[in-house]
Amino acid sequence: MVDGQQGVKYNVDIVLCIDATGSMSSIIDRVKTNAIRFYDDLSSKLTSKSKNVAGLRIKVIAFRDYYDDPSDAMNISKFFNLPDELPGFTSFVNAITADKGGDAPENSLEALALAIKSDWMTSGHRRRQIIVMWTDTNAHPLDQTTFPRPSNYPGDMPNDFNKMSDWWEQGYVDLQAKRLIIYAPDTYPWTDIATNWSMVIHHTSKAGSGLSDIDYQTILDTIVASV
DSSP: OOOOOSSEEEEEEEEEEEEGGGGGGGHHHHHHHHHHHHHHHHHHHHHHOOOOEEEEEEEEEEETTTTTTTGEEEOOOOOEEEETHHHHHHHHHTOOOOOOOOSSBSSSSHHHHHTTTSSOOOOOSSSEEEEEEEEOOOOOOOOSSSSOOTTTSSSOSSSSSSHHHHHHTTTSSSSTTEEEEEEEEESSSSSHHHHHHHSEEEOOOTSSTTTTTHHHHHHHHHHHHHH
């Protein structure tokens, strides 16, 4: 991606977890608008900061609510190699629609767990494994018993929040490479994650606002700063 002559080169994986419920229409529209620009803009910022990136892959997890409509609760892409697979990445993001989800909370913790378990790159001198979470509400507890789990609920999920914390701190992600960037309200579980997990940046937003206060440049700058 950036073929610098000095310094180490990074292999960067980014997983975008996007709340695709109705209240998120503004941020999803922005993601769609900027998807085609994402590689060029990120590459330009990395170059300006003398960040040498040998490979960049992006994966998308669009989530809603298994307990509202299980048939359309989780849509997961593969890792797209950019820039070669930019059309596929753009097509996947453009197909996401902001609807359904019912009332809060949503299944954002399941989306985060699936992101943590991603097939991360293990090659290269240095790596970054970055998860970006966008949501404007709280999450169903992993150990909730109010609703029966549908048949297509993801298998091999952590039993509770403590187990998921173990996944982050000593499980599926490289301890030095991992970064979690959260755009979410100051509520459960996001405040708990920001307080107790390592390598986390939490940008708070107003619940139910659709994250209208989060702009594209902030997202890019935060990713660049984490590399």
